Amino acid sequence: MRMPPVPRTAKGWSAVGGALVGVLLVSYAAVAVVTGGQVPWNTKVLGIDIGGLSEEAARAKLDRDLAARARQPLAFRAGAKSTSLDPRTAGLAFDSAATVKIAMRNGRSPLTMIDALLGGRTVRPLIRVDQSRLQTALNRLNTKIGTPAREGRVVFQGTTPQAVLPRDGSGFDPKTAAERIKAAYLTESTVSLPVGPLRPKASAEAVRQAAAGPARTAVSGPVTFSVDGKRLTMTPATFARHLQFIPDTAGTLQPRFDGKGLATALGARLERLQQKPKDATYVIKKGAPRLVPSREGKKVEPKALATALSPLVTRPRPREAAVPLSIAKPRLSTEQAARLGIKEKISTFTTRHPCCAPRVTNIHTIAKILDGYVVKPGETFSLNGIVGKRDKARGFVEAPMILEGRFVDDVGGGVSQFATTMFNAVFFGGLQDVQHMPHSYYISRYPAGRESTVSYPQPDFRWRNDSPNGVLVDTSFTGTSITVTFWGTKRYDIESKSSNRYAVRAFESKTESGPKCTPMPGAEGFRIDVWRIFKQDGKVVRRQKFHTNYLPEPRITCRD
Known part of the structure; x- marks a missing residue:
């Protein structure tokens, strides 16, 4: 039997609408349950589907798939001139974390859930902008493309005001350029801008009035x-x-x-x-x-x-x-230091010197400055970076040092003995040598092939604390010796092995005169190899070779 047609009354439409809402609500609830803790289904960023992924996985996918695009230079056209803009130099970077958070936060509303069911939604990528770097990059581009406007200002010659008058320029407007570049990054390959006159902020008359x-x-x-x-x-x-x-x-x-x-x-x-x-x-x-x-x-x-x-x-x-x-x-x-594992001696070394020379004052001064310094895990110690230029204000005095193959007096002369002592503490502490330079001539008070010179600003002496624990620098001295001891957590037992001296070269003798003549005793030149042998539990785990080439030191006799 044929059923009569359903009347199209308001009540009928209401029933249909209610059923549809019910279906949508059930669908919303189902999607919300399934995607809890995940990016909503069918969510795309620049065509990359991150739907259904965890927050961490979505970030990783975007970083991977957009890496090349994020580094891609932007073609930059201003008027008839073209150049390019490196986004990294300009301080532009894709912010995957913020983009994914927006996708997850906005993706929980019923409307966006419906979007997901009906075909997906698109999230615009968010970017980070270092405004200072961007403006610097734009200023450089403006210099290439046109002539930047010169702002007027007032400076002082002594205490007399001097007016620096403004000057018009030509190029693109930096504010407009910044907005277009930020909008184009990751989505477009070219940014085009009109070129026109650039006016300084203040007039010449305003500058003159300020000066007067x-x-x-x-x-x-x-x-x-x-x-x-x-x-x-x-x-x-x-x-x-x-x-x-x-x-x-x-x-x-x-x-x-x-x-x-x-x-x-x-x-x-x-x-x-x-x-x-x-x-x-x-x-x-x-x-x-x-x-x-x-x-x-x-x-x-x-x-x-x-x-x-x-x-x-x-x-x-x-x-x-x-x-x-x-x-x-x-x-x-205090809290950081307490977690650094500084508990035992890991190495110590002593070098000796004659008493009472000016260089001894410098050795003691630098030892006092560095005593108690803590080098954090992963940190690189730079002697010049920490101590700075040696000066009389901190107690350094003039003393002999080797410069261009000759002994000359300089403030801080002699601190290379401290550098040599510390180098050996680094050597026997099993720490990473980053930069050391042996003396050009062999100095008999130092172990051959295991010593370092230092001057300011170069050569520097640098080493890295490549251990997971801190290293305490402990210095002490007497009138005839300097000692550097490292404290931390011991990792290695270190042995040193040296070759015989080879490629020995004789020195020459010279006679010189003049007030700057400094006598030199003369010494043979030679080459030597030193191995640092790392041991743990009595077993050799690593060897490191150091090669040193000493030049012959001339014998200089000074004539009146």
Whole structure:
């Protein structure tokens, strides 16, 4: 029997709609259950399907599949000129983590679940932008393509204001270029921009007025700042060279201090207002390392100094401001040091020298500076990087050193003996030699083939703590010796084996005159090989060869 047709009433449509909603809700619930903790099905990023993957797997897939595209240079056209832009140099990078999080967060709504069921959804890739690097890259491109506008400013010759007038340029607008590049990265291969005139922010008249008015006011008297209640006054002769008037976004010239330059100019005066942090270290008590806690310091940030002082110079007197102190964190905290496994002696070495020469003062000075220094796991120790240029202010004196094959006096001469002593502690500690340079001539107080010279800035002496534990540098000395001991967690027993000297070469004798003549005793040149033999539990696990070529040292006789 034929059924009568269903009337198309509002009630009928309501029933159909309710059924459809029910189906969709059930489908939504099913999708949500199945994809819990995963990227929703049919989710794509630049055509790459990451649906159904875990967050970690989705990130890995995007990083892998988009790696080449992320490195691809962008073709850059401005007017009739073309060049390219390296995205890495410009500070552009694909942010896979943020992209996947957006995909997972937005993919939980009913509407996007329906999208997934009906064919999928597309998520736009998110990028990270280093604005400073991008602007630097765009400035370089503008220099290639056109002529950048020169901003006007006021500088100081001594305490006299000097107007540097602005100049028009031509090229592309950096702000527009930045927006187009960010939009094109990963999605387009070419960015095109129109070229036109580039106008400086401030007019020439504005620069002249600033030089004649506010800039003269700026150097009309001293400025004073206080740090934690302690006051420090600077005269115009001190601060003017670190002050400029530069245009703001509205084209008005404003005073701006170079904070780093100011801090350098103030030097010790500023240091007395600060407190240096103290690194955690260890002292040796009864033959064992004992932890000495770290301490936070207080410092004046150059940016804070500039920010506080810049507005002062255009104000009426008195011109004074407070500069805040920031926390100065130690390089190594107590908590970090306690986890470094510094518990036993891993190597020690001593070299000897005659008493009382000026070079001994330098050996002792550098030993004091480095005593207690802790080298973290994976860290590379640089003697020049840590100690810096040897100077009289820290107690270094003039003493002989080898320069271009001759003995000359220089501040810090003799510290190569410390470098040699430390090199041997590195050698017998089983640590990684990164950079060492033997002396050009053999010096008999050092072990042949196991020694290192050092000067500033080069040659440096560097070694890497390739162990999983920290290394404590412990120094001690007498009037005739210097000792470097390393403490940490012992990994190897090290043996040293040397070849006989070979390729021996005789020295020549010379007679010279003049006030700079320095007698030299003369010594044979030779070659030698040294092996570092690594042992664990009595078994050899590694060998390392060091080859050294010593030149013949001439015999120099000085004639009056």
